[in-house]
Amino acid sequence: MTVCAIETAAEDDGAMWPTRFTITANGAYAARLAGVGDALYAERWTLDGPEPYAVPLPLDQPEEPSARLLPLADGRVLIERRVDGHRHTFSLLYPTGPGTGELSLGAVEAEELTLLPPSPDGICAYAMCVGRDTTTLWLVAGGAFGPERVAEVRGRCSGGVWLDRTGRILALDRRLDGGPVKAVTVDLERGGEVTPLLQITEESTDRLLMADPDSGLLLIRSDAPSPGHERLGWGVLGSLLPVRFPECLRLDDAAVTPFAVQPGQVLMPESCAVALRIDAAAGSRVGVWRPSGRRMHHLAAPAGWPAGAGFWTPQGVLRLPFATDEVRCGLADLEVPADPEPTPPQPVVCRPVPLQQAPLTDRKAAG
Template sequence: MTACAIETTTDGGGAVRPARLTITANGAYAARLTGTGDALYAERWTLDGPEPYAVPLPLDQPEEAHAQLLPLADGRVLIGRRVDGLRHTFSLLYPTGPGTGQLPLGAVEAAELTLLPPSPDGICGYAMCVGADTTTIWLVAGGAFGPEQVAEVKGRCTGGVWLDRTGRMLALDRCLDGGPVKAVAVDLERGGEVTPLLQITAESDDRLLLADPDSGLLLIGSDAPSPGHERLGWGVLGSLLPIRFPDCLRLDDVAVTPFAVQPGQVLLPETCSVALRIDAAGGSWVGMWQPAGRRTHQLAAPAGWLAGAGVWTQEGVLRLPYATQDTPCGLAGLTVPPEPVAVEVTIAPPEQRVCRPVPLQQAPLADRKAAG
C-alpha cells in the first residue's frame, strides 16, 4: 500500500500542514491527536486486520494541540512535543495493560521542527529543522543513542517525500538564497549529499508532492505553465520525457492536493491511480485520476472522512479512514470509475530501472493538446 501522511498544501507562510491522521508507509497503522476541548491524547489505529480499530494512548497530562504524531510499523507511536519554545522532546507511546507506556528518546533544540512522513522502513522517525539559511534532518527514532543529526542542507526546505523503499533517499523542496523553490534529493546514507531533482525552468517554483517507488510516478506542483499560479503535473523518476500538466487536473474554484498513489504498478506509471483531495468553500471530497486518462473523477467522501488521509491497495481500492459518533474508527473503500474515453498518452517503460534520482533539468513543457 502507498499512503501520504502529510498534506502538501501550504499556509501563507509556506509551512506544511500535517494531516489529521498519519498512516505508516505500509498502511498497517495510523495515529492522530484526538479528544474533547483541551483534553487531547494520542490515538493509534490498526488498519490491516479484518476490521479497523482504535486504541487510545492517554497519559496523566493532556497533550498540547501542536504535538506531532508518527506511527511506526511495530504499532508504537512517536510523539514530538514542543517545550519552552525552542526545545522539542520525543517519546514512543505504546499500549500496556490498561494504561499507556512511554519511552523517552531525547530532545532537539530548534526554533522550527516538523516530523517528516513515516519512513518506508517502518522503523525510523525523522524530523526536519529549518534555520535561517540551512535545514537539518534528524533521526529521532530508531537510532542507537537518541536523536542524531544525519544531514545538513543549505537553504530553507519544506515538504518531504520518500523516493525509495529503504528510507535512504528523501526529496525536499528547497529555497536557496531567496531564489525559486526547487525539489532536491537528499541521500541520508551519504551525509546528506544533495542532487537536483526538479528544474522545469530557471525561474519556476517546482515542488515534489508525491512519489511512488514502484512505478517511478512523480506528482509535481509547478508554476512553470502559468507563472504565479501553481499547476499540478506528473513525470517519471529517471525519465527524460517532459513534465505534463493535464487540463483535467485544473479545476475551477477548488484546491486539488494529491495524497496517495496506487502501489505495485512496476514500471507502469501511466496506469497508477492517484487519489486527490479536493477542497472548496463548501467542504472536501475525493478525486481519482490516472495519467493515462483524460478526466478527473470526483466522488463524495464518506461522512467523517479524515480529509487528506488514505491508502491504496495494489488491487486499486482506495481505503479512506473516517470517524463519526456511531463509528469512531472506520474505513470506506472506493474504486476508480470506468474510463469512457480512449487512452490519452502511452509512455513506454524505460529499458533499465534507474535506482538513483535523475534530475529532470530543463524539461520542456508538454504540448497542451497532448497533455489533455
C-alpha cells in the same frame, strides 16, 4: 502504499478530528490526537486487520494540541512535544496492560521543527529543522543514542517525499540564496549528499508532492506553464519525457492536492491511480485520476473523513478512514469508476529540462 501525514481541523458531519491523522507507509497503522477540548490523548488505529480498531494511549496529563504523532510499523507511536519555546521532546507510546507505556528518546533544540512523513522502512522517524540559511535533518527514532543529526542541507527546505522503499533517498523542496524553489534529493547514507531532481525552467517554482517507488510516478506542482500560478502535473523519475500538466487537474473553483498513489504498478506509471483531495467552498471531496485517462472522477467522501487521509491497496481499492459519533473507527472502501480505453495522449506542455535521475553519485553535488 504511498501515503502522507495530513493536517485537518474538526469538520462537519459529526466528525471529530482535532489535529493531524498520519498513516504508516505500509498502511498498517495510523495515529491521531483524539478527545475533545483540552482532554486530548494519542490514539493508534490498526488498519490491516479484518476490521479497523482504535487503541487509546492516554497518559496522566492530556496532550497539547500542538503535539505531533507518527506511527511506526511495530505499532508504537512517536510523539513530539514542544516545551519551553524551542525545545522539542520525543517519546514512543505503546499499550501496556490497561495503561500506556512511554519511552523517552531525547530532545532537539530548534525554533522550527517538522516531522517528516513516515519512513518506508517503518522503523525510523525523521524531523527537519529549518534555519536562516540551512536545513538540518534529524533521526529522532530508530537510532542507537536518541536524536542524531544526519544531514545539513544548504538553503531553506520544505516538503519531504521518500523516493525508495528503504528510507535512504529523501526529496525536499529547497529555496537556495533567495532563488526559486526546486526539488532536490538528499542521500541519507552518503552524509546528506544533495542532487538536483527537478528543474522545469530556470525561473519556475518546482515542488515534488508525491512519488511512487514502484512505478516511478511523480506528482509535481509548478508555475512553469503559467508563471505566478502553480499547476498540478506529473512526470516519471529518470524519464527523458517532459512534465505534463493535464487540464482535467486544473479546477477554477477548488484546490486539488494528491494524497495517495496506487502501489504495485511496477514500471507502469500511466496505470497508477491517484487519489486527490478537492477543497472547494462547499467542503472537501475526493478525486481519482490516472495519467492514462483524460478525466478526473469526482467522488463523495464518507461522513467523518479527515480530508486528505487514505491509502490504496495494490489491488486498486481506495480506503478512507472516518469517524463519527456512531462509528468511532471506520474504514470505507471507495468504488472507483473505470476509465475508458486510453487514446494516445497529446498533452500541452512547456519546454522543460527533463526530470533528473536520483541519486547519481558521479554527478557534482548541489549541496
